[in-house]
Amino acid sequence: MVSPTITYQFSTASVNYFLPEQLENLTALAAGKRLVLLTDENLFAAHAARLSAFDCIVVPAGEPYKNEQTVAQIIQQLIVREADRQTVLVGLGGGVITDMAGYVAGVYMRGIGCGLVPSSILAMVDAAIGGKNGVDVGLYKNMVGLIRQPLFLCYDLSLLSTLPQSEWVNGFAEIIKHACIKDAAMFAELQQRDLAFYQQNPAALQSLIERNMRLKNEVVVADEFEQGDRKLLNFGHTLGHAIENEYQLPHGHAISIGMVAAAKISENLLGFAATKAVEQVLAQYGLPTHFNYDKTKMMQLLKMDKKRSGNTIHYVLLNQIGQASYQSIHIDQLEKLL
Amino acid sequence: MVSPTITYQFSTASVNYFLPEQLENLTALAAGKRLVLLTDENLFAAHAARLSAFDCIVVPAGEPYKNEQTVAQIIQQLIVREADRQTVLVGLGGGVITDMAGYVAGVYMRGIGCGLVPSSILAMVDAAIGGKNGVDVGLYKNMVGLIRQPLFLCYDLSLLSTLPQSEWVNGFAEIIKHACIKDAAMFAELQQRDLAFYQQNPAALQSLIERNMRLKNEVVVADEFEQGDRKLLNFGHTLGHAIENEYQLPHGHAISIGMVAAAKISENLLGFAATKAVEQVLAQYGLPTHFNYDKTKMMQLLKMDKKRSGNTIHYVLLNQIGQASYQSIHIDQLEKLL
Numbered sequence: 001m002v003s004p005t006i007t008y009q010f011s012t013a014s015v016n017y018f019l020p021e022q023l024e025n026l027t028a029l030a031a032g033k034r035l036v037l038l039t040d041e042n043l044f045a046a047h048a049a050r051l052s053a054f055d056c057i058v059v060p061a062g063e064p065y066k067n068e069q070t071v072a073q074i075i076q077q078l079i080v081r082e083a084d085r086q087t088v089l090v091g092l093g094g095g096v097i098t099d100m101a102g103y104v105a106g107v108y109m110r111g112i113g114c115g116l117v118p119s120s121i122l123a124m125v126d127a128a129i130g131g132k133n134g135v136d137v138g139l140y141k142n143m144v145g146l147i148r149q150p151l152f153l154c155y156d157l158s159l160l161s162t163l164p165q166s167e168w169v170n171g172f173a174e175i176i177k178h179a180c181i182k183d184a185a186m187f188a189e190l191q192q193r194d195l196a197f198y199q200q201n202p203a204a205l206q207s208l209i210e211r212n213m214r215l216k217n218e219v220v221v222a223d224e225f226e227q228g229d230r231k232l233l234n235f236g237h238t239l240g241h242a243i244e245n246e247y248q249l250p251h252g253h254a255i256s257i258g259m260v261a262a263a264k265i266s267e268n269l270l271g272f273a274a275t276k277a278v279e280q281v282l283a284q285y286g287l288p289t290h291f292n293y294d295k296t297k298m299m300q301l302l303k304m305d306k307k308r309s310g311n312t313i314h315y316v317l318l319n320q321i322g323q324a325s326y327q328s329i330h331i332d333q334l335e336k337l338l
Numbered sequence: 339m340v341s342p343t344i345t346y347q348f349s350t351a352s353v354n355y356f357l358p359e360q361l362e363n364l365t366a367l368a369a370g371k372r373l374v375l376l377t378d379e380n381l382f383a384a385h386a387a388r389l390s391a392f393d394c395i396v397v398p399a400g401e402p403y404k405n406e407q408t409v410a411q412i413i414q415q416l417i418v419r420e421a422d423r424q425t426v427l428v429g430l431g432g433g434v435i436t437d438m439a440g441y442v443a444g445v446y447m448r449g450i451g452c453g454l455v456p457s458s459i460l461a462m463v464d465a466a467i468g469g470k471n472g473v474d475v476g477l478y479k480n481m482v483g484l485i486r487q488p489l490f491l492c493y494d495l496s497l498l499s500t501l502p503q504s505e506w507v508n509g510f511a512e513i514i515k516h517a518c519i520k521d522a523a524m525f526a527e528l529q530q531r532d533l534a535f536y537q538q539n540p541a542a543l544q545s546l547i548e549r550n551m552r553l554k555n556e557v558v559v560a561d562e563f564e565q566g567d568r569k570l571l572n573f574g575h576t577l578g579h580a581i582e583n584e585y586q587l588p589h590g591h592a593i594s595i596g597m598v599a600a601a602k603i604s605e606n607l608l609g610f611a612a613t614k615a616v617e618q619v620l621a622q623y624g625l626p627t628h629f630n631y632d633k634t635k636m637m638q639l640l641k642m643d644k645k646r647s648g649n650t651i652h653y654v655l656l657n658q659i660g661q662a663s664y665q666s667i668h669i670d671q672l673e674k675l676l
Contacts, residue, residue, distance in 0.1 A: 011349075075475055075482060079475065082641065084646055084648075086647060086648070106484070107472075107482045110483045110485055111484070132448065134448060137410075137413055142448070143417065144446060145448045146448055146449070147449070304420060309422065309423070309424060
């Protein structure tokens with residue numbers, strides 16, 4: 001029996017967080033149940049020896065494979081293995097894998113247990129937390145999915161040793177997002193440091209990851225089904241998702257551009273006064289702050305955003321660093337502001 | 339504002355039942371929200387004039403189309419219509435349609451509202467009730483799905499005017515199932531009457547449908563996630579599903595055969611003494627009671643049943659008419675009993 005670092009209680013489930021932990025202990029974390037691991041080709045190759053003890057379903061790596069076809073293949077693989085309702089599906093990977101693992105576990109046999117081993121900064125501080133899962137449909141991100149909590153998350157920080165530099169940058173976009181909307185003190189810490197510092201100081205990195213894990217969980221636990229505060233986590237994501245899909249930008253780059261755009265709209269509508277500081281801290285962590293996108297195409301995509309309601313789009317804006325709010329903006333007004 | 343006949347309260351949702359009602363009132367039942375209807379080609383043709391007022395997604399009819407490909411097509415149709423989270427997807431049809439409508443509404447944009455208009459006896463008394471939905475994967479029935487409650491069900495009994503005789507027979511298999519496991523008085527009523535009687539007496543039919551709707555809801559409300567009593571509703575379904583898929587039998591025929599098999603196992607293991615009465619009432623409503631199936635193939639399929647747990651299968655048996663119980667039977671023993 002392994003004790004979790006912290007347990008979060010949701011409406012119909014509780015989620016155990018193990019941080020720090022080693023993936024070798026997964027069976028113990030799943031209370032001895034039968035495990036099937038889901039991972040991608042890159043991670044399977046990079047950690048072949050450590051994964052050899054597990055029954056692994058391996059899918060191609062990358063967002064283009066986060067779709068209904070891959071989900072159908074994973075389900076076929078579970079059927080071939082005669083996986084039943086006592087089986088736990090464990091997703092080991094970045095957000096693409098943790099999203100698909102959560103979704104498949106949610107629908108296979110109307111729901112089996114799910115565990116997650118986030119392997120990227122982005123998945124550790126954001127994507128794997130909160131039970132939102134799903135796959136893309138064409139250009140539309142997460143158009144199909146569920147809000148369903150996993151049984152546990154296992155944080156094995158040694159997996160970060162093979163994370164490409166570009167993925168470190170991506171992950172810090174979400175960390176900066178958290179700082180912008182909820183944690184002015186963390187924003188100040190990030191201003192004083194840089195990526196190299198965290199990469200060379202495992203203790204500082206672990207502490208930063210845990211701080212972000214707790215911050216996101218506190219928001220999510222208080223608002224599991226996104227009726228209120230959880231919506232603030234979409235800061236930078238409305239325009240960000242549209243740009244990401246249309247131009248195949250990395251997620252962190254896209255939401256960095258989205259955060260700068262939202263900061264400027266905040267300046268316009270709410271008198272937000274720290275756009276420069278937001279731009280500077282993003283640039284300090286290797287993130288782009290500007291991008292020449294096709295405005296007409298973007299507006300078309302925004303109209304299909306899940307946060308649209310009739311002719312208005314719900315947009316997250318900043319009042320000040322560490323304090324965000326949620327505003328309805330008419331599509332025509334948004335077009336002008338962009 | 340239309341008042342529901344009865345409202346059932348689930349853990350995270352309440353479900354309104356309107357019985358009797360007319361499909362023309364659907365928009366009012368959905369509190370004025372935007373509706374998209376899902377139906378099949380047969381029903382769309384049979385009720386073209388009545389459906390012309392609605393925005394309909396029409397899919398091919400029949401169980402062979404209850405799969406992930408049809409789900410993907412429905413999702414594409416919702417995207418084309420720019421359906422958002424304020425849209426309600428209403429499934430009008432038999433169990434195939436109500437299952438797919440419930441599933442698509444559960445995953446599209448991580449969940450939109452769902453309404454159901456069951457158009458067959460089977461859907462009215464069973465399939466559309468209780469929130470279980472899903473699609474088949476190859477030979478495996480409902481291998482992918484959710485337990486999620488719809489917002490409302492609308493019972494328009496005039497839809498039964500175009501129901502083929504074979505589908506009446508199918509539906510009565512579930513009614514007899516309900517009587518066997520929970521309602522000895524209804525079993526006695528069914529013994530005294532026949533299909534022609536109910537087809538010629540709308541009031542008796544409506545009363546029978548409502549009785550079954552209430553019976554199933556009472557079981558389901560008490561055990562939403564199938565931890566206990568709800569499992570009894572699987573009486574006849576374990577073997578039934580396997581036969582249905584392998585031999586393409588109608589659902590009612592397959593579970594009729596499954597109920598007779600379960601009654602005989604009950605005789606063997608629990609001293610159940612009314613197998614003959616069960617066979618007689620099934621035959622009285624046009625249902626088959628015997629079928630020469632391939633035992634080896636059946637056992638292979640039973641091993642993939644969702645109710646399997648390791649080497650045992652959970653089987654619903656009868657103690658007496660109106661009283662069922664749930665037993666674990668080892669796969670080897672089951673093979674001998676069949």
